[in-house]
Amino acid sequence: MGYEAILVFFIAGVFLVVFANFLSNLISHKSDNKSKQDPYECGVETIGPTWVQFKVGYYLFAVLFLLFDIEVAFLVPWAVVFKEMGTVALIEILVFLFILGLGL
Amino acid sequence: MTTVFMLLHMAILIGVVVGAVAYYTYAERKVLGAMQRRQGPMTVGPFGLLQPLADGIKLISKETIIPAQANGPVFVLAPMLTFTLALIAWVVIPVNAKLVLADINVGILYLLAVSSMGVYGVVMAGWASNSKYAFLGGLRSASQMVSYEVSMGLVIVCVLLCAGSLNLSEIVLADRPFLMQVLLFPMFIVFLISILAETNRAPFDLPEGESELSGGFMVEYSSMTYALFFLGEYANMILMSGMTTVLFLGGWLPPFCNRVSP
Numbered sequence: 578m579g580y581e582a583i584l585v586f587f588i589a590g591v592f593l594v595v596f597a598n599f600l601s602n603l604i605s606h607k608s609d610n611k612s613k614q615d616p617y618e619c620g621v622e623t624i625g626p627t628w629v630q631f632k633v634g635y636y637l638f639a640v641l642f643l644l645f646d647i648e649v650a651f652l653v654p655w656a657v658v659f660k661e662m663g664t665v666a667l668i669e670i671l672v673f674l675f676i677l678g679l680g681l
Numbered sequence: 682m683t684t685v686f687m688l689l690h691m692a693i694l695i696g697v698v699v700g701a702v703a704y705y706t707y708a709e710r711k712v713l714g715a716m717q718r719r720q721g722p723m724t725v726g727p728f729g730l731l732q733p734l735a736d737g738i739k740l741i742s743k744e745t746i747i748p749a750q751a752n753g754p755v756f757v758l759a760p761m762l763t764f765t766l767a768l769i770a771w772v773v774i775p776v777n778a779k780l781v782l783a784d785i786n787v788g789i790l791y792l793l794a795v796s797s798m799g800v801y802g803v804v805m806a807g808w809a810s811n812s813k814y815a816f817l818g819g820l821r822s823a824s825q826m827v828s829y830e831v832s833m834g835l836v837i838v839c840v841l842l843c844a845g846s847l848n849l850s851e852i853v854l855a856d857r858p859f860l861m862q863v864l865l866f867p868m869f870i871v872f873l874i875s876i877l878a879e880t881n882r883a884p885f886d887l888p889e890g891e892s893e894l895s896g897g898f899m900v901e902y903s904s905m906t907y908a909l910f911f912l913g914e915y916a917n918m919i920l921m922s923g924m925t926t927v928l929f930l931g932g933w934l935p936p937f938c939n940r941v942s943p
Contacts, residue, residue: 579772579781579782579783579784579785580783580785582687582691582772582782582783583769583772583782583783583785583791585687585688585691586691586694586768586769586771586772586782586783587765587769589691589695590695590764590765590768590769591761591765593695593768594761594764594765594909595761597741597905597908597909598745598757598761598905598906598909600741600905601740601741601742601743601745601904601905602745602905604741604742605741605742605743605744605745605904606742606744607744608744631820632820635820635823635824638824638827638828639824639827642827642828642830642831645831645834646797646830646831646834649831649834649835649838652835652838653789653790653834653837653838653841653847656838656839656841656842657841657845657846657847659842659845660842660845
């Protein structure tokens with residue numbers, strides 16, 4: 578199959594990006610001003626700690642995404658063989674979706 | 682011989698994608714200007730056509746600033762990951778029957794996997810920049826991308842029901858009666874909205890809104906790293922448009938023509 582093309586393309590992509598960064602490093606003119614490395618906060622000194630507390634809502638989002646992505650991963654092979662299997666497949670997938678809907 | 686052909690195909694693909702991305706930035710500026718009753722870039726070449734070239738040279742020749750106490754390796758790796766992923770997803774998009782770099786039988790799954798990995802780049806960028814704005818912007822952007830991934834996946838399942846194979850060439854060549862095309866039209870609308878949210882474009886561009894979060898997760902990125910993020914985002918956009926065409930609009934065939942029976 579064409580998997581070797583993916584590998585070669587990946588290596589070519591990585592090489593291109595590394596080359597671009599290297600070129601930028603070579604030909605850029607580095608400034609001497611040491612305050613260029615301060616974090617940006619609209620021009621003033623930063624107030625408070627920088628790594629603020631992580632809201633748990635984002636974690637819940639990620640977990641819900643995980644659940645529904647696994648569900649999609651189960652639906653994909655079903656969708657591929659649906660045409661050959663007919664009504665039996667429909668009833669089985671309705672059972673699966675019903676169980677998932679109960680979970681919701 | 683086939684290796685030479687494959688390498689030539691790859692070089693042409695990279696060249697075309699990067700060129701298209703560069704000129705999409707120009708087209709966006711021109712169209713935005715026209716919508717606001719002004720001309721976009723006009724001075725650089727004839728009608729400003731060499732503007733992307735000038736932008737590229739400017740971005741390469743500026744210094745890449747790594748903030749103090751930012752996590753150095755992760756900071757540099759995030760834009761590289763974003764651009765590389767946006768680039769390698771192009772190997773499965775067919776331009777003619779079997780004229781595709783990687784004719785793999787799990788093409789759709791590969792595209793879903795690559796776009797799911799794109800979230801890594803955003804989260805790494807937001808966390809590694811030592812900045813509150815970047816951190817929150819990165820988390821918001823990642824949540825948005827991830828939630829519309831699910832929506833994209835479900836719409837793709839609908840298309841797979843009509844096509845019967847995960848191979849993108851087979852999806853284009855699958856027989857679709859007219860009724861199926863009509864019923865897939867709402868899915869087309871849903872997919873359009875999902876890819877707008879996936880690539881952080883308007884009206885879903887709050888995570889990188891310049892006035893709300895002063896640049897979101899990209900706030901600490903300067904020259905080449907910023908260019909890589911920008912290129913990666915636009916390449917992702919064109920890739921999602923390509924996916925829409927392959928899934929719904931008939932790929933390399935004229936739209937609504939991929940059916941054997943009327």
